[in-house]
Amino acid sequence: MNQAVQAAAPAAKRKPKETGVPDNQKYLHPMLAKNYGNWKYHDRPRPGVLHHVSHSGDEVWTVRAGTARQMDIYTIRKLCDIGDKFADGRVRFTIRSNIEFIVADEKKVAPLITELEKHGFPVGGTGNSVTMIAHTQGWLHCDIPGTDASGVVKSLMDELYDEFRREEMPNRVHLSTSCCEINCGGQADIAIIVQHTKPPVINHDLVANVCERPTVVARCPVAAIRPAMVNGKPSLEIDEAKCMCCGACYPPCPPMQINDPENSKLAIWVGGKNSNARGKPTFMKMVASGLPNNAPRWPEVAEAVKNILRVYKEDARPWERIADWIDRIGWPRFFEKTGLPFTKYLIDDWRGSRANLNASTHIRF
């Protein structure tokens, strides 16, 4: 190829190869590929380690370690080195950003654990531990966050470090954090979610320029937003008596300033469960609010979460998730034991709310 053609080539834009979701076969540890769909049972020889046995008699040990989720390339390369040294150059991640190394030789388990912990990766997160928090993006990368995500997670996991590395909870504990009420973090045994307490402050100068007003009006769950003329320019106004401060109007309309350093608080929710085990999946319920958004370590939030975990650990029976535990002891006792105040704001009044009221005389005294 002559020089001229080569120089011209980059001008023609590269068409993407729409390859979609890649095949995972070549990424599987050889023993997983060999025994695909043929596993018989597993046990957990120690926290952080799963031992799976195949119908063929093959066995594998999985060592699970916590990560920061947002990782720098040096950390990822370090994990790759460990994967090369112990796990046939294969790793996998769990939905909660833990990394897993699979070995076919039991003798590799102990040195692998030593190596991981030497480099600061805690081994744990299996069975009835408190596993890594499902977290979102926060100030690092989202355009609407009321708080950070990675910092909250780091602060909390520092406090829950021992519980991650042990299996001492009644059942598994899944945590999540969400930096707005959209709740990207999802349902969890305990969730920490931003809860705004004041209606958005509208930046009227910006509305005229950037907002598609009908979209914003339509987005409000309680129809609190109306088009209005402000200072002779088309803008919006909020019926502050109706507004319940959900922040739904903010993503489509950045002038709807909902985030506030003081008035955007944190709420704690408990009892979410995705699994069908025992009872049906459950949504979590708000049990506390008004916690300060106290960066960089959110000590009040950590205290509140640790308190709930402490009571749950003492009081729940084996295999009770937080939702199962509260089903047994009832909400009055939950509030009594955790010392959390039950305020009027915790009585549901959204659509379908009557289903959440006690329509019986079932009361524990």
Next chain:
Amino acid sequence: MAKKMHDTPNLDQLESGPWPSFVTGLKDLAKEKDYVVDLLGQLEESYKTRKGYWKGGTVGVFGYGGGVIPRFTELKNEDGTPKFKDSAEFHTLRVMPPPGMHYDTDTLRQFCDIWEKHGSGLIAFHGQSGDIMFQGATTDNVQKAFDEINEMGFDLGGAGPAVRTSMSCVGAARCEQSCYNEAQAHRAVLNTFLDDIHRPSLPYKFKFKFSGCPNDCMNSVQRADMAVIGTWRDKMRSDEGLAKKWFAKHGMDELVNDVVARCPTKTFQVKELNKIKSGEHITSVAVSDTHGIEINNQDCVRCMHCINVMTGALATGTDKGATILVGGKSHLKIGGLMGTVVIPFMKLDTEEDVEKLVDLAQRTIDFFAENALEHERTGEMIERIGLSNFLDAMEIDVDPAMVNSPRMNPYVRTDGWEEEVSKINAKKKAA
């Protein structure tokens, strides 16, 4: 060597403590990259003021309408120039992971090399939708990074009103509870909708998730517009050796209190061996010389609890497949919704079976595209039009497994009752 670091007294406090620190990671990157020095500067400002400073915009790669999350700084000086100029553009590439999130280290190292060259060097494994998130590239570098990632055989995921990136559990690769080939279904479905992933034009987002069994490790029931959750129809399997081993270790108290008492339908019983029934629907296994377990599988709701507790002693059946639920979503706008059953059971053993799932997915998305209001998820759409209307349109027969209970109010016109009954009877006869 990069430029001098900004003071970050707040972020510094996130370097102490035993859990791996993303701040330490960022600082390591900042040693080489001005880009990350300024990112830390802006993040510190957020910690100080407790405000976010990113806004969206339009950045993409040639040929696609989505998959890149644009971020421009809003932290400006009085004259409108960015306060932290080197990280003024900090876009994310959402890249779809392989099923089960397995990787070889060569692939991860290539990701690192590409992102060292074109991006910040910060990668998140993974986002809540499942994407590998390559966080932080300038507008100019987005295309270069994508081209190289794409040449490796990886593709962008969804963003905006599009089919979104999906996740499947470890499943068949390493889990005895797996009831179908999650990876196969995941790829077959997602790769059918590449156009809807890459060129957002639906009323709103549409998410698929694939869990191999009712433990639903992918949290699909509350997050997926279409959740594919593995299950089985026949008898649970049992293994006497493992059952006796379990009992020897755990004893009668645990068997009674942790398993019998927690079976949601109370179909799980412990009995003296000579009283245990046998029969077409009975799973039974001895746990000792005197006692055994009896499960009437017709009353079992496949909740997984007893199997989770006594893994191997009890196992899923062999007539496996999946239950399909539609309409799960989080809070916005009407409140959180769980998915609801639309297909109680479908086989997923063969390619033809998987084709049927793909076809169902296709018809669901077509219906969603035509009938949902703007910014309405499937769950909200179904709540608005009623499940029966959705099923009618999808030509799916109603089934009592779709409801918690029949209706509790008389506010319905039933003048088509006889017609419906005769249709059901005609179908029964034809079957």
